[in-house]
Amino acid sequence: MxxxxxxxxxxxxxxxxxxxxxxxxxxxxxxxxxxxxxxxxxxxxxxxxxxxxxxxxxxxxxxxxxxxxxxxxxxxxxxxxxxxxxxxxxxxxxxxxxxxxxxxxxxxxxDGRGFVANLDERADRWDHCSTAVVLGAGGASRAVIQAVRDRGVKTIHVVNRTVARAKELSDRFGSTVHAHPMEALGEVMRGAGLFINTTSLGMDGQEAPQIDFTVMASDAVVTDIVYVPLKTPLLRQAEQQGFAIVDGLGMLLHQxxxxxxxxxxxxxxxxxxxxxxxxxxx
Ligand code: ATR
CATH class of the missing domain: 3.40.50.10860 (Leucine Dehydrogenase, chain A, domain 1)
Incomplete structure (x- = not known):
């Protein structure tokens, strides 16, 4: 005893x-x-x-x-x-x-719980959107897709340089998730309410691609799971275009x-x- x-x-x-x-x-x-x-x-x-x-x-x-x-x-x-x-x-x-x-x-x-807790804290009603766009198809992307799907987002477009990896995710998660090549980004962003970057785009010394966020819903939220730097190149662009942004540090803390x-x-x-x-x- x-x-x-x-x-x-x-x-x-x-x-x-x-x-x-x-x-x-x-x-x-x-x-x-x-x-x-x-x-x-x-x-x-x-x-x-x-x-x-x-x-x-x-x-x-x-x-x-x-x-x-x-x-x-x-x-x-x-x-x-x-x-x-x-x-x-x-x-x-x-x-x-x-x-x-x-x-x-x-x-x-x-990881997924951390991701949604960060959005819950910083983006009011983010889960009221029906369509989300996820850039990247690595391990981190997988956890994010699962969490967003579990919160009821009906359509998730995964856009990735290597389409086969995005396809793996659509096979894994079923009809909610759709795989696309980078060229389709602008098209699938049209009207979407949530944009999630899970890649290191624009942070490896290369210039970040210019993304036109204005095709998204006017109240769309743009978030990044990368938190160094706090405001990633993609978040800066989204902010300059007038969108609500959420950095990735809160995901690390909440997970x-x-x-x-x-x-x-x-x-x-x-x-x-x-x-x-x-x-x-x-
Ligand atoms: P993690 O587990 O952190 O998600 P990862 O599995 O290495 O890391 O995935 C990194 C993601 O960033 C991938 O989607 C990768 O695209 P590929 O699957 O085509 O490799 C993406 N990525 C990294 N650097 C990129 C770049 N310069 N351009 C486009 N996508 C990039």
Whole structure:
């Protein structure tokens, strides 16, 4: 039996390879301090070839961790190795949050929840639109499409340089999602209420393509999941053309909330000071 005077301290991790760039320790460290919780959250680098051994240690309880976040390149493997992946991460084929219960590793994916929580906070009634345009078809795009579809957006046009990747997403998500080449962007944007950039377009030293946002609904919202810089080249263009914009930093902050609650038992709040802390760290 547990001694009632014994204190239990939970330790959580973020693992990736590399993982030095992760801002998650800053975010969770802020909440631990703010809520006065005696626990820890730290970066724990694991090479791809060592990842299954790391998961085995988690299951055996020898790692010292109660759970944590998983980032590139371990997200897909993590969802496969977990004993209890939830429906969200099974559908996505990737996990970003793990926790241990009775010797079993549970897994979920909070990226989509983070994405919609950010829009809910910053764009009133964004989900009243019936058509969304998603630029890009990578892993991040997948989580965003799932979340937007689950919020009831009826038509999602995915536009990507490599059309085959967009097609994979339309096959995965069914009739809601339509795949298009870049040339079709202007056409599919016509009348749409939400534009989501999930690519690094215009940030790799190349000039951003000029996009005519004015073909969208006049109350359309333009958002980007990239948050460095805070105002990406595409967001700047949309703002100059008079559209409401939402930067991607809030997605990073909000996707961290469910994990913190699982590991440390309190629901943290995304506040302005946290946002500023991460901006100052950029
Ligand atoms: P993530 O998991 O972060 O989404 P990713 O899987 O590498 O990362 O996907 C990056 C996305 O940005 C892809 O949609 C990619 O297009 P391709 O599928 O054609 O590679 C897109 N992307 C990156 N650089 C681009 C560029 N210069 N022009 C157009 N699309 C670009």
């Amino acid at each position: 547990r001694d009632s005077r014994e204190t239990f301290v939970n330790h959580a991790f973020v693992t990736g390879y590399p993982v030095k760039h992760s801002r998650s320790p800053l975010i969770h460290g802020y909440w631990l301090k703010q809520l006065g919780i005696e626990g820890s959250y730290r970066a724990h680098e694991v090479k791809p070839e060592d990842f299954s051994a790391f998961i085995a240690e988690l299951k055996q309880g020898t790692s010292g961790f109660c759970g944590g976040n998983v980032t590139i390149p371990h997200k897909e493997v993590a969802h496969r190795l977990a004993d209890r992946p939830d429906d969200l991460c099974l559908e996505l084929g990737a996990a970003n949050t793990l926790w241990i219960e009775a010797g079993q590793v549970h897994a979920t994916n909070t 961290a909330v469910p994990g913190f609650e699982l590991w440390f038992g309190r629901r943290p709040v995304v506040d302005a000071n946290l946002r500023q802390l991460v901006i100052d760290d950029m």
